[in-house]
Structures are given as C-alpha cells and as structure tokens.
Amino acid sequence: MKAIVVGGGIGGLAAAVSLRRVGWEVEVRERAAAFGEIGAGVGVMPNALRALAWMGLEDEVRRLGTPRVSGGVRASDGRWLAHVPDVGQEKIIAMHRADLHGVLLRALPPEILFKDAEVTSAEELDADLVVAADGINSRLRAEVLPGAPGPVYAGATAWRGVAPGPHVLPITQTLGPGGEAGVLPLGDGRVCWYLARVAPPAAELDPVALFADWHDPIPELVASTADVIRHDIHHLPPLPTFVSGRVALLGDAAHAMTPYLGQGACMALEDAVTLAVCDGDLARYDAVRRPRTQAVWRGSLLAGRFGIEVRSPLAVAVRNLVFRAVPSKLAVRGMARFTSWEVPGVVTRTGRIPS
Numbered sequence: 001m002k003a004i005v006v007g008g009g010i011g012g013l014a015a016a017v018s019l020r021r022v023g024w025e026v027e028v029r030e031r032a033a034a035f036g037e038i039g040a041g042v043g044v045m046p047n048a049l050r051a052l053a054w055m056g057l058e059d060e061v062r063r064l065g066t067p068r069v070s071g072g073v074r075a076s077d078g079r080w081l082a083h084v085p086d087v088g089q090e091k092i093i094a095m096h097r098a099d100l101h102g103v104l105l106r107a108l109p110p111e112i113l114f115k116d117a118e119v120t121s122a123e124e125l126d127a128d129l130v131v132a133a134d135g136i137n138s139r140l141r142a143e144v145l146p147g148a149p150g151p152v153y154a155g156a157t158a159w160r161g162v163a164p165g166p167h168v169l170p171i172t173q174t175l176g177p178g179g180e181a182g183v184l185p186l187g188d189g190r191v192c193w194y195l196a197r198v199a200p201p202a203a204e205l206d207p208v209a210l211f212a213d214w215h216d217p218i219p220e221l222v223a224s225t226a227d228v229i230r231h232d233i234h235h236l237p238p239l240p241t242f243v244s245g246r247v248a249l250l251g252d253a254a255h256a257m258t259p260y261l262g263q264g265a266c267m268a269l270e271d272a273v274t275l276a277v278c279d280g281d282l283a284r285y286d287a288v289r290r291p292r293t294q295a296v297w298r299g300s301l302l303a304g305r306f307g308i309e310v311r312s313p314l315a316v317a318v319r320n321l322v323f324r325a326v327p328s329k330l331a332v333r334g335m336a337r338f339t340s341w342e343v344p345g346v347v348t349r350t351g352r353i354p355s
C-alpha cells in the first residue's frame with residue numbers, strides 16, 4: 001500500500017513516520033524549496049508526547065525541550081493566577097518548531113522526501129492513500145470538499161519569536177486586557193515567546209509598545225528578538241468530513257484552530273498516529289478524529305472568549321478573581337480533558353494494531 005503525503009510540515013512528516021511504522025510505502029511532497037519550519041515555539045503536551053512515543057521519538061523530544069521548570073498562568077502585572085511546580089517535562093515540553101520538525105525529518109529516509117514539489121490536484125497522484133497535510137489554506141481540501149467553508153479571521157493577531165539566552169524562566173501564559181503572552185523556555189537557554197492581541201485584520205501595531213507595561217521578562221524578550229514573525233490568526237470552521245475517496249485531511253488542513261490551548265500541532269500529531277492505526281480505513285479515521293479535534297477546536301474558541309477577548313478592566317478583574325479562586329490542581333485537571341488522549345488501539349481490516 002502506498003501513501004503520498006502532501007505537505008512537509010509537522011503534520012505531514014508525522015503522518016509519514018507513522019504510516020511507515022505500520023508498513024506503508026510513503027512519499028512526501030513539499031512545495032517549498034527546502035523542508036523546514038519557521039523560528040517559533042511549540043508546546044508538546046502529554047497527548048502529543050504519547051503520539052511521539054508511539055513513533056519512537058519521545059526520548060529525543062525530551063532531550064531537546066524545556067527542562068524541568070515550574071509554570072502556570074499570570075496576570076499582565078505578573079501576579080500568578082495559577083502556579084504549578086514541574087510543568088516542564090511533566091505537562092508541557094516547549095520546543096523550537098525547527099527542532100520538532102527536525103526530529104521527525106531525521107526519522108525519514110531522504111529518498112522519500114521531495115521538495116519543490118507542489119501538488120495542484122489529488123488526481124495527479126498515483127497512490128492508495130493521499131494525505132492532505134497542506135495547511136490551513138489547503139488546496140486539496142478545496143478540491144475534494146468544494147462546498148466546505150474556508151478559513152476565517154479569528155479576531156486577533158499574533159507575533160512570535162525566539163529570544164537569545166541564556167534565561168532560566170518558568171513556562172507561562174499571561175492574560176491581560178485584550179491580549180495574551182506565552183513564554184516557552186528551551187533546553188538551551190533561548191526562549192520562544194508569542195504575543196496575541198485582539199485587533200482588526202492587518203492592523204498596523206507595534207508589539208513592543210503594546211506589551212511595554214506587561215510583567216518582566218515579556219518586554220525584554222520581545223525587544224531582544226531580532227526576527228519577529230507576525231500572523232493574523234485564522235481558523236477553520238468545523239468540516240462535515242475529513243475524508244473523500246482516498247484523500248484524508250490532516251492537521252491544519254482539517255481543523256486549524258486558534259492558538260489559545262496550544263493544541264494545533266498536538267492535534268496534527270494525534271491525527272498522524274490515528275491515521276496509521278486505522279491502516280487505510282478512512283471512515284474510521286474520520287469517525288475517530290472529527291469529534292475529538294472539533295471538541296478541542298471549540299475548547300480553544302472558548303479559551304479565547306475567557307482569555308484574550310476579555311477587555312474591560314472590570315471584566316479582567318473578575319476573570320482573574322475566578323481564576324485565582326480555582327486551585328491550580330483543578331485547573332490542571334481541566335486541561336487534562338484535552339491532553340489525556342491515548343493512542344487508539346483500532347481494530348482494522350488487517351487485524352488489531354497495538355497502541
């Protein structure tokens with residue numbers, strides 16, 4: 001059985017690694033001139049780590065990611081709203097996206113990776129399975145689900161960067177009026193950060209000025225970063241199906257979500273492993289993945305409503321009070337709803353594939 005994976009991002013490479021693990025012949029076609037990832041961070045949560053462990057990549061990820069540090073949620077003046085020891089390695093492993101992408105890339109033989117290989121139609125591909133991992137603006141999705149909605153603006157814009165170190169910092173998410181900031185320390189002392197702000201699309205905004213009065217080290221991290229990446233945040237309204245004929249949508253092509261739960265790439269990794277354990281049974285892949293990812297998509301939307309979208313000082317004060325009243329352990333348990341995923345032991349046409 002042969003699969004062609006369209007898109008060599010985190011989702012596409014994870015699909016290639018996972019399908020090869022269950023015996024598929026795989027090719028990856030990437031339109032860019034090189035396989036790579038942009039300079040920003042990604043949080044690998046326990047669900048994603050289980051997917052990576054199934055691929056045999058857990059040790060390398062643990063080695064490259066955040067050391068054992070504390071973490072939690074803070075208000076923009078620096079007060080802790082929830083503080084948990086041992087977040088790093090236990091609840092989240094922050095990584096440079098290029099490092100996570102590199103771990104997946106090294107798990108694949110170079111001869112199956114085709115760069116400068118844009119796919120314009122699934123029709124042109126000679127394979128039993130086509131994995132559309134071509135991102136939020138997926139061309140293959142538009143081809144196989146022509147009536148489905150495309151991405152929509154989620155009402156906020158984001159900046160991301162990697163500050164030079166060395167720093168020893170907790171992993172934090174900070175909630176302020178109409179904005180949010182994330183600090184993800186890496187194993188080598190550098191720090192990935194992101195900022196998000198409610199704004200109209202393509203608004204001209206200066207992140208240094210907007211976040212100048214947020215708690216340390218946020219202003220310093222932003223000011224010391226040479227390359228800052230700006231993205232307006234879009235997400236994809238829920239699709240009626242993730243499959244069509246021999247095409248399976250995966251990652252952002254299937255369920256691009258807002259970044260407020262930090263689960264977009266984690267979902268792509270779950271998709272990849274599930275697709276492999278479904279072993280070509282695309283109806284089952286759809287039945288397993290659509291409810292799960294769409295629940296997380298809705299959870300992320302809700303996290304935005306109670307996070308970044310709270311703007312008036314009074315509403316922010318009430319939100320922070322509620323947050324502080326909830327014991328940190330309970331907050332962690334709430335998040336476990338999204339991160340407690342296990343690799344499904346799916347019974348397929350060719351027998352039970354162990355999880």
Ligand SMILES: Cc1cc2nc3c(=O)[nH]c(=O)nc-3n(C[C@H](O)[C@H](O)[C@H](O)COP(=O)(O)OP(=O)(O)OC[C@H]3O[C@@H](n4cnc5c(N)ncnc54)[C@H](O)[C@@H]3O)c2cc1C
Pocket residue numbers: 006007008009010011012029030031032041042043044117118119120133134135136138139158159160194231233250251252253256257259262263264265266267268
């Ligand atoms: C501000 C922000 C912060 C985030 N933080 C986190 C986080 O902390 N944790 C987390 O889990 N997720 C996070 N995410 C989400 C995460 O970035 C995405 O969900 C994830 O990268 C999606 O991976 P993908 O492989 O599906 O798509 P992509 O990374 O978009 O990859 C698609 C690939 O397909 C290629 N391609 C496109 N069209 C074609 C074609 N026609 N032919 C061939 N190749 C093609 C592209 O060049 C690209 O390489 C964040 C997102 C944002 C915006």
